[in-house]
Structure formats: structure tokens, C-alpha cells
Amino acid sequence: MKTIKEIAEIIDGKVLCCHEKSDRHIEHAFASDLMSDVLTVEMDNLLLITGLANLQAIRTAEMSDISFIIFARNKKINSDIIALAEETGIMLIESPFSVFRISGELYKAGVKPVY
Amino acid sequence: MQFKYKIAGGDFTNAGNASSAVKKILKQLNVDHTVSKHIVVALYEAEVNIVAHAYSGVIEVNIDKNQIHIILDDKGPGIADIDQAMEEGYSTASPQVREMGFGAGMGLANMKRNADKMLISSELGKGTKVELIHYLKPDEG
Ligand SMILES: Nc1ncnc2c1ncn2[C@@H]1O[C@H](COP(=O)(O)OP(=O)(O)OP(=O)(O)O)[C@@H](O)[C@H]1O
Numbered sequence: 001m002k003t004i005k006e007i008a009e010i011i012d013g014k015v016l017c018c019h020e021k022s023d024r025h026i027e028h029a030f031a032s033d034l035m036s037d038v039l040t041v042e043m044d045n046l047l048l049i050t051g052l053a054n055l056q057a058i059r060t061a062e063m064s065d066i067s068f069i070i071f072a073r074n075k076k077i078n079s080d081i082i083a084l085a086e087e088t089g090i091m092l093i094e095s096p097f098s099v100f101r102i103s104g105e106l107y108k109a110g111v112k113p114v115y
Numbered sequence: 116m117q118f119k120y121k122i123a124g125g126d127f128t129n130a131g132n133a134s135s136a137v138k139k140i141l142k143q144l145n146v147d148h149t150v151s152k153h154i155v156v157a158l159y160e161a162e163v164n165i166v167a168h169a170y171s172g173v174i175e176v177n178i179d180k181n182q183i184h185i186i187l188d189d190k191g192p193g194i195a196d197i198d199q200a201m202e203e204g205y206s207t208a209s210p211q212v213r214e215m216g217f218g219a220g221m222g223l224a225n226m227k228r229n230a231d232k233m234l235i236s237s238e239l240g241k242g243t244k245v246e247l248i249h250y251l252k253p254d255e256g
């Protein structure tokens with residue numbers, strides 16, 4: 001099983017906050033831009049891949065007990081978003097790759113889908 | 116124990132603050148993690164619905180030993196056909212709301228799935244009232 005640090009490397013990712021989680025292992029990931037879709041997932045400690053970079057993505061992750069978010073395609077992540085993620089303990093990574101490519105790379109690396 | 120939160124329609128910056136506060140309270144009260152997740156997911160969907168679809172609202176959270184009873188009362192356009200609104204995929208969300216990542220038409224169905232009991236009443240042109248009841252012991256209800 002890959003750690004989140006190894007996963008960040010695979011996707012040219014830059015960690016924006018919560019480095020203390022770098023050694024955590026990632027078993028499952030889910031990709032969506034629809035917050036209600038994310039909120040149907042029961043599994044905890046998930047990694048979310050999304051193109052939606054706003055405060056509600058963080059709030060949604062908080063409610064769903066999602067611990068890691070990868071933002072695709074270099075979205076502008078403002079300091080309010082990072083501050084809320086720090087407060088709620090959600091690790092943020094930005095990647096220049098698309099949701100499709102990130103998902104493909106993670107799948108290849110052995111990260112499992114939820115469905 | 117009772118807590119009250121005021122919600123402003125259209126304010127996506129603060130949407131979720133009430134749900135986040137309730138999540139912290141439930142953690143302090145040592146509520147079972149799965150039960151707590153069901154509560155905050157349903158509450159968050161309901162809170163976002165006020166922000167997305169109504170003008171203003173009040174959330175009242177009543178916690179006692181056995182259950183948590185949440186009442187979300189908003190001033191807004193109301194819901195013409197509640198059965199239709201409950202259908203997955205039905206949404207009247209504006210383009211702005213969709214840009215925020217909402218508007219899949221899944222929120223009400225999500226709330227119903229997570230709550231032990233859900234009641235909705237609405238008056239067109241006045242507002243909507245949603246009640247969510249969760250039992251705090253995982254095996255009850
Ligand atoms: N508080 C409310 N006031 C007025 N209309 C509402 C309210 N809550 C829900 N509705 C109506 O019911 C529809 C369905 O709500 P639901 O929460 O299921 O989906 P949504 O909010 O449109 O999208 P999603 O929740 O998936 O982001 C809404 O589009 C809206 O027309």
C-alpha cells in the first residue's frame with residue numbers, strides 16, 4: 001500500500017497542508033465534483049480526487065471523514081481553503097494532472113475504488 | 116441540551132459552519148462515530164439546502180440522552196411538490212449553486228437515507244421546515 005507522500009510524487013503533486021499525515025497509507029479513493037455524491041460514501045479515511053476547489057469541498061470532506069483531497073488541474077487554492085483544511089485536519093495536494101489521469105495513476109499504483 | 120444557529124441564504128462561505136459545530140459537540144458527547152456521521156451528513160445537506168434554495172433559516176438542535184432532534188426552519192420559496200423534490204436527480208439549483216458543487220438533486224434522498232426519521236412540510240412562498248431525528252444508540256430505531 002502506498003503512502004500519501006508516494007502518491008503525491010506519482011501525480012507531480014504539491015502538498016499544501018497537513019504534512020504530518022505524509023506517512024499515512026491510502027487504501028481507497030473516490031473522484032467526484034458533486035458534493036452530494038461524495039456525501040453518499042460511507043467509508044472513512046478516504047482520498048477524494050476533485051476539480052472543485054472551494055470551501056464546500058473541505059466542509060464536505062469534513063462531514064464525510066475524508067482525510068485527503070487531491071485538487072486536479074492546478075486550481076487556484078486560496079488561503080481560506082487551506083486554513084479550513086488545517087483546522088479540520090484534511091491534507092490537501094494540488095496536481096497539474098486531470099481527474100482522469102490522477103485516477104488512472106492511482107489505480108495503477110494499487111489504490112482501490114469504493115464502488 | 117439545545118443549540119441554535121442562524122443560516123443566511125446564498126452564503127456559501129459559511130455554509131456548513133453549523134454542521135461542523137454540531138459535529139464537534141457530538142464528538143465531545145462521545146456519540147458513536149457511525150451515528151455521528153449519519154447525523155452530520157444529513158444536517159449538512161439540509162443546511163446547504165437552506166443556503167442554496169432559501170433566503171434565511173434557523174437550525175435548532177435538541178439533544179437528549181436517547182436522540183437528537185434537529186429542526187431546520189427557513190424563509191424561502193417553499194417546495195411545490197415534496198415527492199418530486201425527494202426524487203434523486205430532481206433539482207432546481209441555480210447555475211451559481213451548481214458551480215459550488217451542488218445541484219445533483221441527491222441531498223433530500225441522502226438525508227432520508229441517513230436519518231432515522233425525516234419530516235418535511237412546506238408552504239409555497241413562505242418557507243420549508245425539515246425535521247431530522249436520529250437515535251443516539253446505534254442499535255435503536
Ligand atoms: N429548503 C428548501 N427550500 C426550497 N426548496 C428546496 C429546499 N430544499 C430542497 N428544495 C428543492 O428540492 C430540490 C431537491 O433538493 P435536493 O437537496 O435533493 O437537491 P439539490 O439541493 O438541488 O442538489 P444536491 O443536494 O444534490 O446538491 C431542490 O433543487 C429545490 O428545488
Ligand SMILES: [Mg+2]
Pocket residue numbers: 160163164217218221222223
Ligand atoms: Mg441539496
